[in-house]
Amino acid sequence: MPIRGKTTIEVWKQALMFILENGEHFLDSNGRGAIEATNLQVTIETPEADIEEPIKLLRRSDEWVYPAQEEIADIVTHKRLSPAYAYSYGPRIFNFNGAVDQIENYVIPLLKYDTKSRRAMVMIWNPIEDCRMHNKLVPGIICIHFLLRRNKLNVTSIVRSNDFFFGWPANTFQVFTLMKHVAESIGTATGSITTFSMSAHIFSDEVAHINKLLRS
Amino acid sequence: MRETEFQILTFLRKDPKNEFSTTQIVWAVEGKDAEAARKLITSDEKKQKVHGKSKLAQLHRKILYHLNRLVTEKLLVISRIGEKGEKYFSLALGEGEELHIEKNHRRIIITRPVTPALPIEGYEQKGIIQKFEEKSWVEKLNSVLVNAESFTDLTNLANFLVKSFDGVNDVIGLYGFERVLKMHNDSAVSSFMHNLAVSCEDYGRSICFIIDLEKADRVESTLPLLTKPATDLFSFVFEVHPREVNKMGRIVAEFTKARIPLNIKNKDQTSAPFFVGRAGIYNFSEEDWRIAQTHKSQAIACAQSTLCLDVYKYVGAGKDFSDFRKLLVNASKALLVANQLQRKGYHDYFGSIWKTASTPDFMLFSRNYIRFWNFEASELPLELVRSAKEEIDRFSASEYIIYQACGMPTRFEIALAPAFKMGSFSPEQFQRMEITRPEELLSEKTKNILRQREELSSLFNGGGIASFYNSGALSLQEFMRVLETVATTYRFPLINFEFKRGSMPELKLTEFM
Numbered sequence: 001m002p003i004r005g006k007t008t009i010e011v012w013k014q015a016l017m018f019i020l021e022n023g024e025h026f027l028d029s030n031g032r033g034a035i036e037a038t039n040l041q042v043t044i045e046t047p048e049a050d051i052e053e054p055i056k057l058l059r060r061s062d063e064w065v066y067p068a069q070e071e072i073a074d075i076v077t078h079k080r081l082s083p084a085y086a087y088s089y090g091p092r093i094f095n096f097n098g099a100v101d102q103i104e105n106y107v108i109p110l111l112k113y114d115t116k117s118r119r120a121m122v123m124i125w126n127p128i129e130d131c132r133m134h135n136k137l138v139p140g141i142i143c144i145h146f147l148l149r150r151n152k153l154n155v156t157s158i159v160r161s162n163d164f165f166f167g168w169p170a171n172t173f174q175v176f177t178l179m180k181h182v183a184e185s186i187g188t189a190t191g192s193i194t195t196f197s198m199s200a201h202i203f204s205d206e207v208a209h210i211n212k213l214l215r216s
Numbered sequence: 217m218r219e220t221e222f223q224i225l226t227f228l229r230k231d232p233k234n235e236f237s238t239t240q241i242v243w244a245v246e247g248k249d250a251e252a253a254r255k256l257i258t259s260d261e262k263k264q265k266v267h268g269k270s271k272l273a274q275l276h277r278k279i280l281y282h283l284n285r286l287v288t289e290k291l292l293v294i295s296r297i298g299e300k301g302e303k304y305f306s307l308a309l310g311e312g313e314e315l316h317i318e319k320n321h322r323r324i325i326i327t328r329p330v331t332p333a334l335p336i337e338g339y340e341q342k343g344i345i346q347k348f349e350e351k352s353w354v355e356k357l358n359s360v361l362v363n364a365e366s367f368t369d370l371t372n373l374a375n376f377l378v379k380s381f382d383g384v385n386d387v388i389g390l391y392g393f394e395r396v397l398k399m400h401n402d403s404a405v406s407s408f409m410h411n412l413a414v415s416c417e418d419y420g421r422s423i424c425f426i427i428d429l430e431k432a433d434r435v436e437s438t439l440p441l442l443t444k445p446a447t448d449l450f451s452f453v454f455e456v457h458p459r460e461v462n463k464m465g466r467i468v469a470e471f472t473k474a475r476i477p478l479n480i481k482n483k484d485q486t487s488a489p490f491f492v493g494r495a496g497i498y499n500f501s502e503e504d505w506r507i508a509q510t511h512k513s514q515a516i517a518c519a520q521s522t523l524c525l526d527v528y529k530y531v532g533a534g535k536d537f538s539d540f541r542k543l544l545v546n547a548s549k550a551l552l553v554a555n556q557l558q559r560k561g562y563h564d565y566f567g568s569i570w571k572t573a574s575t576p577d578f579m580l581f582s583r584n585y586i587r588f589w590n591f592e593a594s595e596l597p598l599e600l601v602r603s604a605k606e607e608i609d610r611f612s613a614s615e616y617i618i619y620q621a622c623g624m625p626t627r628f629e630i631a632l633a634p635a636f637k638m639g640s641f642s643p644e645q646f647q648r649m650e651i652t653r654p655e656e657l658l659s660e661k662t663k664n665i666l667r668q669r670e671e672l673s674s675l676f677n678g679g680g681i682a683s684f685y686n687s688g689a690l691s692l693q694e695f696m697r698v699l700e701t702v703a704t705t706y707r708f709p710l711i712n713f714e715f716k717r718g719s720m721p722e723l724k725l726t727e728f729m
Contacts (some may be wrong), residue, residue: 046404064611064614064618065549065552067556067618067619067622067624068556068616070560071556071559071560071624072622072624073621073689075623075624080563081574081576082559082562082563083562083570083575083577083578083579083580084555084558084559084562084579084626085559085624085625085626086625086626087625088624089623102467137620137625139623140621140623141623161408166617166618166621167621167622167623170621170623170624171622171623171660172621176624181588
């Protein structure tokens with residue numbers, strides 16, 4: 001069932017509720033209890049309005065330290081690989097396999113040249129690096145698609161595995177950061193963000209926090 | 217702006233909060249010429265020596281001229297005058313301020329990041345918690361392990377170590393040093409040790425040489441070369457199986473004569489390297505070390521940031537332990553923030569050492585340290601430390617999961633370890649125990665104390681240690697019996713002996729930790 005809403009907070013809460021009510025309970029490969037909804041499609045119509053809100057909410061907790069918004073954004077904007085991370089989106093987006101700047105040399109020129117294009121795709125999953133049996137530290141976001149319609153830039157991200165409580169707010173903010181950069185470069189407004197999560201899940205140890213959030 | 221001044225600012229940019237001596241700046245900006253001058257100074261010919269000294273003085277004058285110009289332009293300030301009248305400089309930049317400098321189409325931006333409020337500041341004000349090397353708490357790593365086995369050329373190894381000083385504020389552990397002793401002749405080793413000692417003194421950094429006695433075949437003949445350089449900035453760890461401790465007589469005798477602390481790692485207790493810095497002991501977890509060995513990197517980061525806790529002062533006269541767990545979790549949160557800042561400035565802070573090490577795994581095994589000072593005197597229950605440790609382990613694990621969920625898989629781990637003395641902490645409150653005869657080790661009292669320390673040591677996943685200190689008479693044979701008994705009976709991963717004064721017949725042991 002696709003979930004759709006105007007604001008990020010609204011959509012996030014709806015999706016968490018959906019997973020809680022309809023998800024299937026299972027133990028993940030680390031033995032951690034999880035509740036999973038597969039192929040969950042979620043659309044935020046106006047992310048510009050409140051994309052930062054879920055992050056701000058998560059950062060208010062005393063029980064954990066949620067990453068700073070700046071660091072979350074740096075992950076998609078920094079082109080150089082930092083050894084502090086096992087992988088990073090920025091180098092894959094702006095220097096894929098050491099060869100292709102998918103944004104500056106492809107998506108932006110393409111959308112400027114052909115505003116109707118359906119080819120404005122950025123790949124993050126790199127089979128050369130990621131298709132290794134025992135490598136668990138691989139990107140969650142697989143690809144990002146940019147589509148210019150009615151003078152607005154709409155973005156869809158395909159996410160392999162999405163912790164909807166802790167991960168989705170950051171992932172969506174990262175996609176928005178990239179979307180804003182492309183929109184500004186081609187001189188258009190930002191439109192909607194759709195995330196398609198093949199495994200949208202929450203963990204059993206997060207449920208109390210999620211219930212508290214849903215009640216707020 | 218002149219090229220030299222641009223280079224000086226580019227160097228200072230790497231660590232905008234720190235101060236640097238004129239010597240450090242000379243070596244950073246005029247490294248090649250300074251190295252050439254130093255080679256002349258160390259030559260046997262008097263004329264060459266004089267020429268080298270004059271050349272080095274010339275370089276100092278040149279750099280000082282440019283530094284003074286930058287001070288006049290209000291880009292730098294003289295932060296202090298050192299012991300021998302040497303000037304120290306730092307950037308004239310407030311927190312959050314930026315400086316933009318352009319030259320020949322090159323532009324550098326120097327920023328002094330704002331440090332967010334940390335949940336330990338109240339404890340810092342009371343002198344209970346101290347950041348180790350506060351000025352470079354974020355900008356430098358505490359320690360790095362360099363694998364000597366991956367260098368066939370001693371000059372390359374020396375250059376690598378000196379370059380690494382840029383990114384380290386405590387110590388570099390030099391692993392596999394027995395291979396250096398095996399592969400190179402006495403003259404080459406002697407010159408390497410001498411030059412490295414000079415560099416360590418210049419930069420104020422330590423090196424800990426790790427020597428596996430099982431793999432070494434000519435350590436004994438090279439002992440005078442190891443103990444000759446007159447610097448406190450060198451330390452040594454000998455890795456040995458307890459059953460082989462009795463073969464260390466010559467090493468013990470030589471280190472006693474030179475009054476150099478002797479550190480013995482018990483290979484039966486741990487395979488991971490242990491090394492000694494000013495803050496305390498550094499090590500890796502067994503699991504990390506198992507993986508690290510398969511990667512065969514030239515260098516890996518060991519410790520990122522350290523907080524030292526004066527447990528005696530914390531507990532105070534009222535013996536109040538009530539918020540100890542909270543204190544440690546707050547310290548963990550502060551370390552997490554430090555790591556966030558480090559990641560942000562990674563390329564500026566440690567970029568050069570990472571590039572030199574040329575390994576993607578450089579940060580894969582690093583940890584942060586919380587170190588305890590005056591632990592025993594505090595009477596803090598071990599059970600409380602154990603449960604606090606479990607809590608910070610849970611916190612670290614949940615942060616790892618959160619960062620991974622956010623598409624930012626990064627390591628965050630904390631190790632606990634004893635602290636060596638920090639500036640304004642409470643005076644030593646260690647209970648001293650003298651061992652004047654090997655038989656004393658058989659007394660119930662001594663056994664109990666050692667068992668307690670053994671238990672405490674097992675809690676310190678960042679490096680447990682048993683330290684002994686001489687103050688009386690033990691013959692070499694008696695000393696060796698003490699060493700053998702401690703190594704074979706107790707599960708201390710590292711045993712430290714300090715030879716404070718006198719020759720072996722006056723040797724007496726007093727334990728402290």
